[in-house]
Amino acid sequence: MSTIHKSPWLLHYDGSSCNGCDIEVLACTTPVYDVERFGVINTGNPMHADIFLITGGINSQNASVVKQIYDQMPEPKVVIAVGTCACTGGIFKECYNILGGADTVIPVDIYVPGCAARPESIIDGVVKGIGLFKEKAAALEAKQKAQ
Amino acid sequence: MTVQTRIIFAICYIILAPFVIGLLDGFDRKVSARMQGRKGPSVLQPFYDLKKLFEKEFLTANKAQLFMVKSYLCFILLSGVLFFAGFDLLMVVFSLSTAAMFLVLASTSTHSPYSSQGTHRELVQMMACEPMELLVAVGFYLAMGTFKVSEIAVNSKLGVMYLPGFLVGFIFILTIKFRKSPFDISTSHHAHQEVIKGVTAEMVGKEYAYVTLAEWYENAILYGIIGLFFINSNPLSIIGVVVAILCVWFLEILIDNTSARVKWQLMLKLAWGVTIVAAGMNLFLLEMIKG
Numbered sequence: 001m002s003t004i005h006k007s008p009w010l011l012h013y014d015g016s017s018c019n020g021c022d023i024e025v026l027a028c029t030t031p032v033y034d035v036e037r038f039g040v041i042n043t044g045n046p047m048h049a050d051i052f053l054i055t056g057g058i059n060s061q062n063a064s065v066v067k068q069i070y071d072q073m074p075e076p077k078v079v080i081a082v083g084t085c086a087c088t089g090g091i092f093k094e095c096y097n098i099l100g101g102a103d104t105v106i107p108v109d110i111y112v113p114g115c116a117a118r119p120e121s122i123i124d125g126v127v128k129g130i131g132l133f134k135e136k137a138a139a140l141e142a143k144q145k146a147q
Numbered sequence: 148m149t150v151q152t153r154i155i156f157a158i159c160y161i162i163l164a165p166f167v168i169g170l171l172d173g174f175d176r177k178v179s180a181r182m183q184g185r186k187g188p189s190v191l192q193p194f195y196d197l198k199k200l201f202e203k204e205f206l207t208a209n210k211a212q213l214f215m216v217k218s219y220l221c222f223i224l225l226s227g228v229l230f231f232a233g234f235d236l237l238m239v240v241f242s243l244s245t246a247a248m249f250l251v252l253a254s255t256s257t258h259s260p261y262s263s264q265g266t267h268r269e270l271v272q273m274m275a276c277e278p279m280e281l282l283v284a285v286g287f288y289l290a291m292g293t294f295k296v297s298e299i300a301v302n303s304k305l306g307v308m309y310l311p312g313f314l315v316g317f318i319f320i321l322t323i324k325f326r327k328s329p330f331d332i333s334t335s336h337h338a339h340q341e342v343i344k345g346v347t348a349e350m351v352g353k354e355y356a357y358v359t360l361a362e363w364y365e366n367a368i369l370y371g372i373i374g375l376f377f378i379n380s381n382p383l384s385i386i387g388v389v390v391a392i393l394c395v396w397f398l399e400i401l402i403d404n405t406s407a408r409v410k411w412q413l414m415l416k417l418a419w420g421v422t423i424v425a426a427g428m429n430l431f432l433l434e435m436i437k438g
Binding site for chain 2: 002003004006007031034036037038039043044045047048050072074075076137140
């Protein structure tokens with residue numbers, strides 16, 4: 001039985017966000033919301049991360065960065081787009097340099113709407129992501145057995 | 148100490164150390180969380196983390212890294228077996244240094260700038276700790292007349308009565324060895340980020356799991372050395388050992404939660420300063436008493 005759903009480590013990347021969602025993400029780690037009680041650790045290293053949490057839209061400069069971070073994360077991994085900008089591009093969508101939401105460069109598993117997304121909904125998104133891990137871990141195991 | 152007892156102690160160390168230290172680590176996270184007004188994760192969290200790391204996909208830039216990491220774990224295990232089976236304390240210290248070199252080789256085997264930066268800092272940390280570790284072995288020799296752990300443990304003298312300065316110096320460098328704030332500069336025990344996890348930046352999945360496991364085994368040795376200060380031929384001294392280890396464990400958590408990270412220059416000055424003053428004075432007094 002995989003234990004990945006009991007210790008999901010987060011990597012938070014800020015695209016072209018207004019910082020509103022970033023502050024709410026950090027609020028999740030404070031005593032009021034305390035996501036660490038679910039075993040969540042806010043890591044800065046993509047190689048140790050299980051959940052990739054993106055805030056803000058994707059622009060022409062950070063598209064390659066987001067793609068590289070995603071590629072550096074070992075399987076199984078889950079991507080969560082937090083906030084309207086990360087989901088669709090939001091208020092910045094029509095800007096000349098904005099490509100759109102996080103799903104324009106990498107596959108996104110969970111969309112958390114809101115401007116800014118509330119800490120409660122971010123935690124909801126993370127818990128949904130944790131649910132996905134069971135399926136992804138089983139798929140990875142089957143793939144490894146087949147090899 | 149008969150051969151059978153040595154083998155039993157060594158096997159007990161190999162089997163029990165990860166469970167005991169993992170659990171202490173779990174309680175550490177719980178107590179830290181309570182100090183910060185949080186609920187904190189389950190006490191079994193370190194075991195969940197370890198199991199998860201073994202299940203993750205393994206990515207590496209250099210296949211030699213896994214070999215170095217495994218060697219690091221093996222040398223830590225060797226040091227622990229030497230210590231708990233009652234062999235030479237000086238050998239334990241040398242074996243621990245060899246293990247640390249493998250960690251340095253592993254982190255430099257990939258050319259990540261974060262890993263390199265962490266390695267430089269790890270080398271400075273080693274430089275800060277090694278004199279005190281060596282002096283502890285020398286101190287025990289001067290006080291007890293032997294380097295053998297088995298003979299020190301059943302000596303009629305109580306180590307801490309003769310070596311209080313060495314104990315203070317050793318507890319000081321433990322903060323560096325446990326990778327706790329204010330000296331978590333090469334990599335951090337908790338999730339706090341310093342140069343993106345420093346020496347362990349490029350270690351993925353099972354590699355990071357091996358490093359964590361090796362750290363648990365190493366911590367068991369370090370707690371064992373603390374215990375050596377409080378043990379003597381009286382069987383009741385075991386209670387003193389357990390109390391002393393728990394006190395040191397709590398003190399380290401308290402320091403971790405109440406101090407901010409320092410620069411490496413200050414760490415080196417402080418570590419050597421404490422070593423020279425505390426252990427040096429103690430060494431001087433020991434020599435005076437012995438005449």
